[in-house]
Amino acid sequence: MTFTIDRDTLLNNLTILQKGLPNKTPLPILTAIKFDVNEDHLLLTSSNTDIAIQVFVDDKSLNVVKAGKVAIPGRYLIEIVRKVNAQKVEFQLVDDNLIIIRADRSEFKLKLMDVEDYPEIDFLDLDQPVVLDSQLIKTIIKETNYATATNEKRPILTGVNFKYNNDNLYTVATDSYRLSQKNIKLRTHSKTFDIVIPSKSLDELSKILDTVHEDIELYINPNKVLFKMNNILFQTRLLEGTYPDTQRIIPQEFPVVIPFNKEELLQAVERVSLLSPKDKDTNYNIIKLNLRPDHVVEISSTNNEIGDALEEIIPSGTVTGPIIKIAFSSKYLVEALKSFSSSEITLNFAGEVKPFVIKGNLDQDLLHLILPVRID
Amino acid sequence: MTFTIDRDTLLNNLTILQKGLPNKTPLPILTAIKFDVNEDHLLLTSSNTDIAIQVFVDDKSLNVVKAGKVAIPGRYLIEIVRKVNAQKVEFQLVDDNLIIIRADRSEFKLKLMDVEDYPEIDFLDLDQPVVLDSQLIKTIIKETNYATATNEKRPILTGVNFKYNNDNLYTVATDSYRLSQKNIKLRTHSKTFDIVIPSKSLDELSKILDTVHEDIELYINPNKVLFKMNNILFQTRLLEGTYPDTQRIIPQEFPVVIPFNKEELLQAVERVSLLSPKDKDTNYNIIKLNLRPDHVVEISSTNNEIGDALEEIIPSGTVTGPIIKIAFSSKYLVEALKSFSSSEITLNFAGEVKPFVIKGNLDQDLLHLILPVRID
Numbered sequence: 001m002t003f004t005i006d007r008d009t010l011l012n013n014l015t016i017l018q019k020g021l022p023n024k025t026p027l028p029i030l031t032a033i034k035f036d037v038n039e040d041h042l043l044l045t046s047s048n049t050d051i052a053i054q055v056f057v058d059d060k061s062l063n064v065v066k067a068g069k070v071a072i073p074g075r076y077l078i079e080i081v082r083k084v085n086a087q088k089v090e091f092q093l094v095d096d097n098l099i100i101i102r103a104d105r106s107e108f109k110l111k112l113m114d115v116e117d118y119p120e121i122d123f124l125d126l127d128q129p130v131v132l133d134s135q136l137i138k139t140i141i142k143e144t145n146y147a148t149a150t151n152e153k154r155p156i157l158t159g160v161n162f163k164y165n166n167d168n169l170y171t172v173a174t175d176s177y178r179l180s181q182k183n184i185k186l187r188t189h190s191k192t193f194d195i196v197i198p199s200k201s202l203d204e205l206s207k208i209l210d211t212v213h214e215d216i217e218l219y220i221n222p223n224k225v226l227f228k229m230n231n232i233l234f235q236t237r238l239l240e241g242t243y244p245d246t247q248r249i250i251p252q253e254f255p256v257v258i259p260f261n262k263e264e265l266l267q268a269v270e271r272v273s274l275l276s277p278k279d280k281d282t283n284y285n286i287i288k289l290n291l292r293p294d295h296v297v298e299i300s301s302t303n304n305e306i307g308d309a310l311e312e313i314i315p316s317g318t319v320t321g322p323i324i325k326i327a328f329s330s331k332y333l334v335e336a337l338k339s340f341s342s343s344e345i346t347l348n349f350a351g352e353v354k355p356f357v358i359k360g361n362l363d364q365d366l367l368h369l370i371l372p373v374r375i376d
Numbered sequence: 377m378t379f380t381i382d383r384d385t386l387l388n389n390l391t392i393l394q395k396g397l398p399n400k401t402p403l404p405i406l407t408a409i410k411f412d413v414n415e416d417h418l419l420l421t422s423s424n425t426d427i428a429i430q431v432f433v434d435d436k437s438l439n440v441v442k443a444g445k446v447a448i449p450g451r452y453l454i455e456i457v458r459k460v461n462a463q464k465v466e467f468q469l470v471d472d473n474l475i476i477i478r479a480d481r482s483e484f485k486l487k488l489m490d491v492e493d494y495p496e497i498d499f500l501d502l503d504q505p506v507v508l509d510s511q512l513i514k515t516i517i518k519e520t521n522y523a524t525a526t527n528e529k530r531p532i533l534t535g536v537n538f539k540y541n542n543d544n545l546y547t548v549a550t551d552s553y554r555l556s557q558k559n560i561k562l563r564t565h566s567k568t569f570d571i572v573i574p575s576k577s578l579d580e581l582s583k584i585l586d587t588v589h590e591d592i593e594l595y596i597n598p599n600k601v602l603f604k605m606n607n608i609l610f611q612t613r614l615l616e617g618t619y620p621d622t623q624r625i626i627p628q629e630f631p632v633v634i635p636f637n638k639e640e641l642l643q644a645v646e647r648v649s650l651l652s653p654k655d656k657d658t659n660y661n662i663i664k665l666n667l668r669p670d671h672v673v674e675i676s677s678t679n680n681e682i683g684d685a686l687e688e689i690i691p692s693g694t695v696t697g698p699i700i701k702i703a704f705s706s707k708y709l710v711e712a713l714k715s716f717s718s719s720e721i722t723l724n725f726a727g728e729v730k731p732f733v734i735k736g737n738l739d740q741d742l743l744h745l746i747l748p749v750r751i752d
Contacts, residue, residue, distance in 0.1 A: 073682065076650065076651065076682060076683075079650050080647070080650055083643070083646060083647045083650060084647065085643055098683070105644075105687060105688040105689070106644070106647055106685070106686070106687050107685070107686045107687075108650075108651065108683060108684070108685050108686075109683045109684040109685075110651075110682065110683040111681070111682060111683050267459070267461055268481075268482070270459060271456070271459045271460065271482055274452065274455050274456055274459060274484075275452065275484065275486075305487070306449065306452060306486065306487060307452075307474070307484060307485045307486040307487050308484070308485040309482070309483070309484050309485075310482070310483045310484075311481060311482050311483075312481040313481070
């Protein structure tokens with residue numbers, strides 16, 4: 001097996017495959033990237049217990065002298081290609097378990113793993129994909145994925161629920177203390193589905209989408225979903241179980257609505273959090289919001305050991321409803337505000353012990369909900 | 377005690393004082409910054425077991441309504457001033473143990489520590505300072521400090537030796553595997569001295585010198601040294617003991633001299649190190665350098681588990697002397713090369729089992745030495 005390829009092209013593709021390499025694995029062969037070298041293209045594969053990635057490379061710089069299959073230790077290979085200072089890289093199999101990589105005046109001999117050990121990966125390829133724009137998927141991930149649970153008490157909550165029916169895509173993530181939901185109308189027509197994608201897989205997919213700008217086909221079966229791009233297949237397992245019905249916890253009426261400049265609110269909350277005490281249960285900073293009769297909003301925290309912090313904010317528009325006092329985790333509000341594109345947002349309150357909702361003027365399909373905490 | 381001051385001015389000064397705050401301390405009062413508020417200036421102090429810093433602030437924005445002394449929790453104060461979005465900050469003592477900090481619409485009440493508990497710090501103020509340019513001190517720190525020992529087996533080696541006599545300043549650092557030395561002629565005339573400054577203190581001083589461009593007076597006694605700037609006093613304890621005589625381990629004759637472009641050598645060494653095995657004793661990567669009869673230099677590493685790496689480098693000028701093979705830690709060579717300003721350097725060899733020396737065309741006063749390792 002012998003071929004040469006442009007170094008930048010190879011590195012860009014390896015960077016995508018890196019996201020499929022396991023951090024640690026009981027199956028050492030998975031630390032390798034599988035190279036399937038054909039006459040006019042490469043097929044490169046990486047995989048772990050959650051994700052499998054396959055990249056099709058037919059760059060015009062590719063020159064295959066002799067076809068073949070090898071499994072090259074992934075992280076070493078990527079480091080080498082990243083560090084070499086050359087326009088072209090040459091790969092040459094010298095015997096069954098040794099490959100020479102040449103680039104300018106650098107030469108690396110890497111021991112190979114047995115390519116026959118590499119598991120066959122069964123990429124879905126069914127009919128009737130759902131077609132989504134890559135940037136829409138990236139936006140949905142940014143808007144929802146941070147709200148998934150990080151602990152494994154309820155495994156189903158460590159993923160984002162994607163539900164499709166009647167041309168509507170409903171996505172929701174919650175860790176049971178806060179919730180983020182995005183519902184949009186799609187032009188595509190497909191079978192209905194209701195799946196939960198692991199948060200970590202969405203993180204890796206999002207990084208790949210940084211460099212991909214095209215329509216993406218989703219192929220779904222009960223255990224996994226395949227995101228099919230022009231040259232990249234990204235497949236992830238799905239979480240098993242039924243996602244809870246979150247609709248019933250979202251209040252429908254909001255007697256109090258306060259509009260804010262997002263950046264101003266964000267900065268005030270971050271300052272108040274500097275001194276705020278930790279909530280014992282969730283280990284997050286608890287702050288208080290107080291709408292005064294003069295419609296100035298006070299945000300404050302009290303820490304018996306350190307001291308107090310108080311911020312006054314003038315709402316950015318007309319306040320609706322009576323005065324209100326409510327306490328909640330500042331971390332939740334900060335993360336939620338950062339997920340909004342809008343510069344103007346509203347806080348919508350249903351009552352002092354009911355969840356409150358954040359909406360943005362430019363994020364019409366997005367809703368964020370935070371549960372308050374009771375304080376004395 | 378009540379005063380107002382420009383927020384940026386205060387933050388810049390607090391950032392300097394931060395370098396004197398202890399990471400952890402058995403003496404809680406040292407987590408505070410001492411404010412000595414006088415009619416027309418502030419005197420701010422921080423200190424830990426190694427370092428004491430005092431800053432004199434007479435900025436024209438300072439407006440003292442009432443003088444006084446307080447000890448304010450340092451890290452909280454700095455975080456607050458860093459995060460507030462205001463042009464001016466106001467401090468007001470409300471009772472003996474509570475201060476209010478106001479900035480725009482933010483208000484913080486911080487509990488104070490008892491200022492009477494703050495230790496009296498005895499800043500040296502003797503005759504006959506040594507006067508050094510701040511950028512010269514910064515350069516010396518950059519060129520030597522990284523070569524100090526990080527483990528405490530021989531405490532004296534965790535500092536840099538500064539020795540002055542006959543108008544010459546000799547500085548040297550070594551961890552007993554490599555050594556960095558800078559000797560320069562000074563215009564100043566002072567008493568001779570021979571001191572060892574802790575590496576960590578030099579790190580903190582170097583950060584302060586990023587923003588200071590002026591002559592600095594050094595006052596020295598057997599236990600400590602004071603760096604006196606216009607508005608900043610930086611005092612550090614000295615290491616006790618006699619610094620070893622390092623002159624005798626520096627070879628005087630170099631039969632082999634190889635010139636390199638520094639960047640080219642650095643990149644080749646970093647690439648070869650990707651696969652190089654770890655030396656058991658020092659945990660650093662061992663690589664081999666081989667001057668071939670055709671005067672091409674090979675740099676290589678062998679790792680029985682992963683594979684081999686080989687780089688060829690053409691020296692950047694005429695090579696002197698016979699062929700040579702030598703092995704050493706790549707980490708030492710990488711760190712040394714990065715400390716040189718020169719784009720052209722020479723490796724100077726006294727023999728295959730003797731220390732070799734690095735010099736730079738633009739770093740005439742600087743010498744770096746690395747001990748080779750024996751390999752089979």
